[in-house]
Amino acid sequence: MTRKTYTGPIVDVSFDGEVCQHAARCVEGMPSVFNTSERPWINPEHAPDEAAADHLREIVGRCPSGALHIEEH
């Protein structure tokens, strides 16, 4: 189990790299938050308002592997 949590202002995102299938739906769906050329590559601070947080919830919900989870505050 290697789940790591990334903190944002409205929701946090956790990620388990052992589960990820590298389908890249997160990166394509919300590149401001999921950017593999940045460290950390998940940055929920780029979802600073409710509209962006809703979009983030939707993108995380589309992760096919269950690697991504939303952690509501």
Ligand code: SF4
């Ligand atoms: S959408 Fe899920 S499975 Fe695909 S790359 Fe992102 S975290 Fe990994």
